[in-house]
Amino acid sequence: MQNHGSIKKSMKLLFGLLTICYGLFTFLNAANVKATLSSSEIVQGNMAQLKIKAIGDKLDFSNIKDIGGIKILGQHESQHSSFTYINGKVKNEQATTMILTFAPQKNMTIPSYKINIDGKVYKTDPLKLKVVKATVPKANGKEKFSLQLKANKKSVMVGESFMVTVYFSLQHGVRLSENPQYNKPQFKDFFVKEVDDEKVYNEGNRQVTELRYILTPKYEGNFTVEPATAKIGVADRNRRDMFGRFFGTSWTPIASNTIDIEVKQKPDNSELVGSFVIENSIDSQSVKANKPVNLTVKITGEGSLEDFEFPTYDIADVTVYSNDAKISTKLINGKIESTYIKNFVFIASSDFTVPSREISVYDSKSKSIEQLEVPSYNVTVEGKKALVSSMEAEANKGKVQTNIAVPEKSMLDGEKRDIEVKNTEWWMVILSFISGMLVMYMLRFIPSIKWKRSSSSIKESEALKILYSHINESKEVEQMVRKLYARKNGDKSVVIDKKELNEIIENIRIKNL
Secondary structure (H helix, E strand, O other): OHHHHHHHHHHHHHHHHHHHHHHHHHHHHOOEEEEOOOOOOOEEOOOOEEEEEOOOOEEEEEOOOOOOOEEEOOOEEEEEEEEEEEOOOOEEEEEEEEEEEOOOOOEEEEEEOEEEOEEEEEOOOOOEEEEEEEOOOOOOOOOEEEEEEOOOOOOEEEOEEEEEEEEEEEEEEOOEEOOOEEOOOOOEEEEEEEEEEEEOOOOOOOEEEEEEEEEOOOOOOEEEOOOEEEHHHHHHHHOOOOOOOOOOEEEEEOOOOOOOEEEEOOOOOOOOOOOEEEEEEEEOOEEOOOOOOOOEEEEEEEOOOOOOOOOOOOOOOEEEEEEEOOOEEEOOOOOEEEEEEEEEEEEEOOOEEEEEEEEEEOOOOOOEEEEEEEEEEEEEEOOOHHHHHHHHHHHHHOOOOOOOOOOOHHHHHHHHHHHHHHHHHHHHHHHHHHHHHHHHHHHHOOOOOOOOOOOOOOOOOOOHHHHHOOOEEEEEEEEHHHHHHHHHHHOOOOOOOOOHHHHHHHHHHHHHO
16 A cells, blocks of 8 residues: 555656646747857957847847947858647747847947847847957967957048058968958948059068058048958867868958047038149140130049049030049158049130139138139130131022122133033933933842941940041031930930941041041
8 A cells, every 4th residue: 555655656657747848848938038148258359249039939130220229240040940749739830030230349238129020029038248349460369360450530521531541460480271251341322433452561570461542531520430340260179180280260240349439510611631732734825716724623622532533614606515523642752642634625606714713722721712623714706707608608508599600711711611511411412311320231140139227326425536537527426426425415305316426437437447
């Protein structure tokens, strides 16, 4: 009886334990969410990973836009399904893990996130993350590799350029299996010019590579230059082939620091910020009608001209054409030096004046506004009277002229000429008739040939270059050039007849054969 009683108690205890285990299993596998960090402490410049694991069928992570205001640099999602058999029923549980990679710069608290699971909202717990500042890589730096971000200015004006440099430092003796997978910083609030020539040099026991960027702020405000990131592949020394050589790659993600930039509003009425000089030249101030006049404007100095556009000219009865400006930016002795060259072409049939232009520049060194000036030019057009006379003659075509002066000639001279002309015309008629009959007869024995005009269409920019030097050869060419200039300057109301344009180009090519 005692044995029977002890067995009964044991069975009850076992049943109770199974009930507790089942309840615990059900609780653990019910819809829930949990957030963890890959490490609660990292060195500044290394990546941190936030893992959010959620159990359920329908999950929504869309509300996670950043990690406590820090940009998400990488995102990976994995899923795992498990099947359980309880009380004769098969149950499928699906777990999803979202891994978010980011580069924190200081101690922070990972906020709580709301995750929608199967129509219900669950919350993660907030997490503490400690960031230990890294020492700047020096000759005796212990880090195998690192990224650093520096700017030569921390406070600038709208339109004032500054330089940001990314330093990639690699310890001597570290063998990379492949080139680093580099991602440059985000410059969404700046105009960016990459400096082509990268600098590579040795500093102590490290090799340093410099990548430089010239930034020009677009707006006033406080902005942050996001970190540069890279994945570094190092040969895995734990894996060797049969000959003792290392193979396989161990990838390590790294990130640079961020930079805070203060952008102030530039003074009113200033178009540029920097120190510049202007040069200009005009090739002629006396030309023939419809001959081009060329004006060249050149601006050079310290500062950026990447987003500058010289004001256009709009002159009555003058066709104005301008090319795209040629802009070059270089680093000379650590300073940003720029050159801006723009050409204008003026075509007119009468005298005109090229108006003056002024550009205001704020010099951040002298803290004063200076004016760059292109003076006005008076252009005299020669032969405009002859042009007017030819236009009047063109207008008088088809009109009956009643005041034609006839030279005094004798009737005999006139009759002789009439007879000679008539005889010439008679022989020409006979000769033309015989030639026509002969040609018609010969065509019967010649196979028919179909001629087809080339239908290829030339680009308007190319046509303008070809017709420009032939502008005075005919009125058709002149009118077409004016239309092409207008189209080049953005006048969409002008319509170019492609067939007519191709015919004009073809005629010019035939003449030049």
